[in-house]
Amino acid sequence: MIYTCTLNPSIDYVTRVRNFKEGHLNRSDSTQMYPGGKGINVSRVLKRLGIESTAIGYIGGFTGAFIKDFLTADEILHDFITVSEATRINVKLKSNKETEINGQGPSISDEQQKELLDQIDAMSEGDFLVLAGSIPPSMSEDFYAKITEKCNQKGIKAVIDTTGEALIKTFPFQPFLIKPNHHELGDLFQVRIESKEAAIYYGKKLLEEGVQNVIVSMAGQGAIFLNKDHVLFANVPVGTVKNSVGAGDSVVAGFLSQIIQDGDFQSAFQYGVASGSATAFSEDLCTKQEIEALRNQITIEKTTR
Ligand SMILES: Nc1ncnc2c1ncn2[C@@H]1O[C@H](COP(=O)(O)OP(=O)(O)OP(=O)(O)O)[C@@H](O)[C@H]1O
């Protein structure tokens, strides 16, 4: 089973405003609401690829009910822990530029944290657990590390998509996959990463620290995959970017959808990048058809630099 864990889910309130003017009354041209949070996005894309997963994490209030109802209607399994405060609403303002305002989210008690760790104890060897998104302010920064340690002991493959110390602290427990973008990778080493060579150089350092597989996405500049046997570079297809929300999550989902089938890293990487671009080129998350249409436009180059 694939589990996706979103500690701080959201309703993504997407509003489109032509020529948004700061400090004025602006009227929206269109508005949509989606269940959001990185793990939930991974579950939604997996579902579109015909792959079952169970979404876990914390959810509360009317906003949490919206998310649960949406996932239930889409036949996505979920097993959230209910908290008393409402799940956050994240505003995604689309105008000449994309602007995001992400909420803080509810506070999570020590008991509720223990409940989630118990859920992980009940998972089985060979399961995948995607830990994606920010850690709520009421929780300790090492919460993902605690979970990754459990995964390491139990033979569960941990996939981590987060940033900074929360990510760094997981490395000693050998996460199966991490997916920083090039800015996030640079932040880990306090450098700016502008080239594929630099992304490879710093990506290799993550392998030395214990990470098993690394995807560094570089938005329109392509992506790198590294593990002990491969260093691969993928171009991205040319197209009009309509929406970057969830593009990184789609890379993770696309990659997982393939790796669980045949374990082939090269084709999983290609499919992951196609999924990211398919989301970037559409209004919502990508569909299987959109991914398949882009897949062959992505060339994988083997490199050792
Ligand atoms: N300009 C672009 N052209 C083609 N594909 C793109 C473009 N920008 C993003 N993508 C696709 O989206 C993927 C993820 O993009 P990015 O590197 O910005 O990651 P991210 O910051 O994690 O994404 P997110 O916007 O979800 O936070 C890329 O690997 C690529 O497949």
Ligand SMILES: O=P(O)(O)OC[C@@]1(O)O[C@H](CO)[C@@H](O)[C@@H]1O
């Ligand atoms: O605040 P976090 O947890 O870092 O990110 C949350 C979020 O921006 O990430 C997803 C896109 O990747 C959105 O669905 C969601 O609103």
